[in-house]
Structure formats: C-alpha cells, structure tokens
Amino acid sequence: MKKRFDDNEAITRLISGDNNALFQLYDKYSGALYGVILRICRDQTKAEDLLQETFIKIWRSIDSYDASKGRFYTWAYRIARNTTLNSMRSKEKLIQTDDFRVYDSKEVNEEAPDYTELKGSIKTLEPHHQEAITLVYYRGYTHKQAHKVMGVPLGTFKSYVRQALKQLRETYTKKLVYIWIFLELMA
Amino acid sequence: MMDKKRILDEGLLELYLTGELSEELTNAVEEALENDKSLKEHFDVLESDFERMGMEQAIAPPHSVKLRLKNALGQTKTNWLPLGIAASFALIFGLSSFWLYEKWQDAEQNLNTLQSQTSELERKVNNLESEFRLTSNRLESINNPDVTPLVLYGNSKAPNGKVIAYINHKSQLVLVNPKGLPRLPKDKTYQMWSDVNGEMINMGIVPTDKELVTLKYIENAESLNLTIEPVGGSEHPTVEELVSNIII
Numbered sequence: 409m410k411k412r413f414d415d416n417e418a419i420t421r422l423i424s425g426d427n428n429a430l431f432q433l434y435d436k437y438s439g440a441l442y443g444v445i446l447r448i449c450r451d452q453t454k455a456e457d458l459l460q461e462t463f464i465k466i467w468r469s470i471d472s473y474d475a476s477k478g479r480f481y482t483w484a485y486r487i488a489r490n491t492t493l494n495s496m497r498s499k500e501k502l503i504q505t506d507d508f509r510v511y512d513s514k515e516v517n518e519e520a521p522d523y524t525e526l527k528g529s530i531k532t533l534e535p536h537h538q539e540a541i542t543l544v545y546y547r548g549y550t551h552k553q554a555h556k557v558m559g560v561p562l563g564t565f566k567s568y569v570r571q572a573l574k575q576l577r578e579t580y581t582k583k584l585v586y587i588w589i590f591l592e593l594m595a
Numbered sequence: 596m597m598d599k600k601r602i603l604d605e606g607l608l609e610l611y612l613t614g615e616l617s618e619e620l621t622n623a624v625e626e627a628l629e630n631d632k633s634l635k636e637h638f639d640v641l642e643s644d645f646e647r648m649g650m651e652q653a654i655a656p657p658h659s660v661k662l663r664l665k666n667a668l669g670q671t672k673t674n675w676l677p678l679g680i681a682a683s684f685a686l687i688f689g690l691s692s693f694w695l696y697e698k699w700q701d702a703e704q705n706l707n708t709l710q711s712q713t714s715e716l717e718r719k720v721n722n723l724e725s726e727f728r729l730t731s732n733r734l735e736s737i738n739n740p741d742v743t744p745l746v747l748y749g750n751s752k753a754p755n756g757k758v759i760a761y762i763n764h765k766s767q768l769v770l771v772n773p774k775g776l777p778r779l780p781k782d783k784t785y786q787m788w789s790d791v792n793g794e795m796i797n798m799g800i801v802p803t804d805k806e807l808v809t810l811k812y813i814e815n816a817e818s819l820n821l822t823i824e825p826v827g828g829s830e831h832p833t834v835e836e837l838v839s840n841i842i843i
Binding site: 427430431434438439440441442443444446447455456459460463464467477478479481482485486489490526527528529530541544545546550551566567569570573576577580 | 605606609610612613614615625628638640641642643644645646647648649650651652653654655656657659660661663664665667668
C-alpha cells in the first residue's frame with residue numbers, strides 16, 4: 409500500500425506542476441515501461457525515443473489519470489504500448505508503399521535480440537502460456553491477433569493468458585513464502 | 596449492468612487492462628468494477644500481478660533518456676516567446692509611463708512657473724498702474740492752465756536751494772516740490788507760511804524726502820514764505836530762519 413501512497417503523492421505533486429515528481433515516477437517505472445517498448449519495437453534507439461515520448465505524454469495528460477480506476481502502472485503501460493504501436497504502424501505504412509509488403513505480416517518467430525528476452529518467473533511457465541503472455545503484453549498484439557498467431561481459438565487463448573497470470577501469481581506467492589521463511593530463519 | 600460472470604468468462608478484465616476494449620465495453624466494465632466489490636478485488640489482484648510481471652521484465656534504459664526528458668520538459672515547460680513578448684510590452688509600457696510621467700512633471704513645473712510669473716506680472720502691472728495714476732494725477736495737478744508755478748530760491752541759509760510751488764486758485768490747491776532744498780539736521784524741518792495782511796498763517800511742513808507735498812491753500816495770500824523750524828513745526832514762524840519768500 410505504501411507504493412500506491414507514494415505514487416498518489418507523486419501524481420498529486422505532478423498535477424500541481426512539480427516536474428521532479430515525474431522523475432520520481434520515471435525512476436520507479438521507466439525500466440518496466442522500457443522493457444515493454446523495447447520488446448515490442450526491437451530497436452534500441454527507437455525505444456529510447458519512445459520511452460521519452462511516453463513520459464512526455466504522461467506529463468501532459470496526468471490530469472486525466474483516475475486512481476480509482478486502476479494503478480498508475482496500468483495507465484502508463486497503455487500509453488507506452490499505444491505510443492509504440494502507433495509509431496510502428498506509421499513506419500510499416502511507409503515501408504508498405506515501397507515494397508508492397510502485406511500489412512501485419514510480422515513474423516512471430518523472427519530472431520529476437522538478446523535484450524528483449526523475457527526473464528524471471530515467466531520462464532518457469534509452460535511454453536504455450538509463456539508465448540501467450542509474451543504476445544499480448546510484450547509484443548503488442550491484441551488478443552484477437554494473438555490467438556491467430558498461436559493458431560488457437562480466441563476463448564482458448566484467453567484462458568491461456570488467465571492461467572499464465574494465475575501461475576505467475578502462484579510463483580510469486582511461493583517466492584514470498586521462501587523469502588519469509590528465509591527472513592524468519594535469519595532472525 | 597454487465598454481470599461478473601460474463602466479464603470473467605469472456606476475459607474482459609484482461610482486455611480492459613491492456614486497453615483493448617471498445618469504448619462501450621470499457622464503460623460497461625468500469626461500471627461493473629465500481630459497483631461490484633468482489634470484481635474490483637479480482638481486478639486489483641490482476642493489476643498487481645501485471646505490475647509485478649512488468650517490474651520483473653524491466654530493462655534499465657540508458658541514463659541519457661532521463662537527461663533528454665529533463666531537457667524536453669524544460670523546453671516545453673518554458674516557452675519563452677510569449678513571455679518575451681509580454682516582457683517587451685511591459686517594458687515599453689513602463690518606459691512610456693515613465694516618459695509620460697516626466698513630461699507631466701515638466702508641464703506641472705512649467706505651469707507653476709508660469710503661474711508665479713503671471714502673478715508677479717500682475718502685481719507689477721498693478722504697481723505701474725497705481726504709480727501711473729499717481730503720476731498722471733500729479734501731472735494734471737501741476738500741468739494745468741489754472742496753476743501758477745512759482746520758484747522760491749534759497750538765501751544764504753540754503754544756498755542753491757530751490758522750491759517750486761504750484762498754486763491753483765480755482766481748485767484751491769497748493770503743491771510743492773521740495774527736492775531742490777538742502778537736507779536739514781534731524782531735529783529741523785522746513786515749514787511754509789502765507790502772508791495775509793501782514794500775518795503769517797501756517798500752510799504745513801515741507802518734508803524733503805517727498806517729490807510733491809500738498810499744503811494748505813490760504814485765501815488772499817500775498818506771499819509764500821519758507822522757514823526752518825524745529826521738528827514737528829511751529830505755530831509762529833521763526834523769522835530769523837527765513838530761507839526764501841516770493842510774492843504771489
């Protein structure tokens with residue numbers, strides 16, 4: 409809860425014109441948002457520009473953030489994701505006029521540079537769960553696009569995502585229990 | 596209102612999380628979240644998992660991004676152009692106000708000077724006017740066909756002394772110009788007398804510091820006589836001190 413309280417305090421200050429509050433939020437969330445942006449666009453230079461653009465959008469539209477509707481991270485994630493997808497869409501359109509490539513022909517299997525590789529608990533998930541989470545949250549696909557990519561019905565795909573998240577939660581809980589036992593033992 | 600079961604079954608919360616829902620469905624989910632506490636708790640857990648996953652997948656961006664963001668904010672925040680224009684206007688306004696104030700102060704000072712000069716001139720004109728009246732009155736009194744001018748020359752008591760008397764029998768006025776008389780000691784004064792049938796009658800004292808002295812007109816006077824008397828004059832003339840006389 410302290411986290412939420414800190415965020416709200418920083419957001420209130422940001423709304424009242426204190427730019428330092430933006431850097432407080434930047435320090436906390438830039439890594440997570442950069443992880444999303446970089447994995448979607450797969451271009452480090454572009455991702456840096458998009459991260460900057462994302463935080464400028466956050467700064468400009470912080471008035472429209474409503475804490476009662478959800479966490480700051482969720483709101484900021486949507487901005488980062490949309491900013492990245494929009495920039496890629498306009499880029500793809502330009503390429504399309506040059507080589508008549510079919511729109512939305514992005515290959516899922518294309519080689520990803522190392523820095524976009526997922527890490528941590530996600531890697532403990534079953535492969536199809538891992539792929540579902542990756543496509544939706546770290547490749548910028550909508551559920552409707554992603555189920556086609558995986559070649560499973562939309563309902564099945566949604567349950568993959570749900571199960572994946574549930575398993576992740578269980579992993580986190582287990583981790584917390586281990587940490588708790590470790591701390592108890594230390595004490 | 597959309598029920599909880601449908602939202603959970605259709606995985607709408609996951610779609611809502613990533614902002615994939617249409618506006619209509621977004622509003623429906625938000626309304627349900629607002630009214631259904633258990634659904635909200637479900638969403639809170641989902642968000643919390645999602646954020647934790649985000650933190651776990653975090654990649655630290657280069658420090659240069661933060662610096663660029665700081666610069667961008669500085670530039671966006673402070674748009675100097677309108678401020679500059681406003682400041683220029685303020686400066687122009689300030690300078691012109693100061694200039695106008697200075698002008699106004701100058702004008703005020705000029706007006707004050709003019710006013711004092713005008714009143715000074717007015718005073719002078721008044722003085723001149725009264726002096727002119729006095730002079731023209733005097734001139735009229737002496738430069739008149741009815742006036743007889745007489746010159747009384749001083750004897751050894753007042754060598755080179757001279758008094759001019761103007762007698763107007765018609766208007767019964769006697770004026771004397773004593774300027775030609777030598778000065779007397781402080782305790783002495785000149786006095787004029789008329790001789791009527793051998794009797795000396797007082798006409799008044801003749802101070803030498805005035806240009807024209809008005810004296811008493813005595814009827815049937817045969818001569819004018821000037822004597823030196825003690826200050827304040829005498830009732831009877833001191834004959835030994837007779838300075839001059841003339842027959843009319």
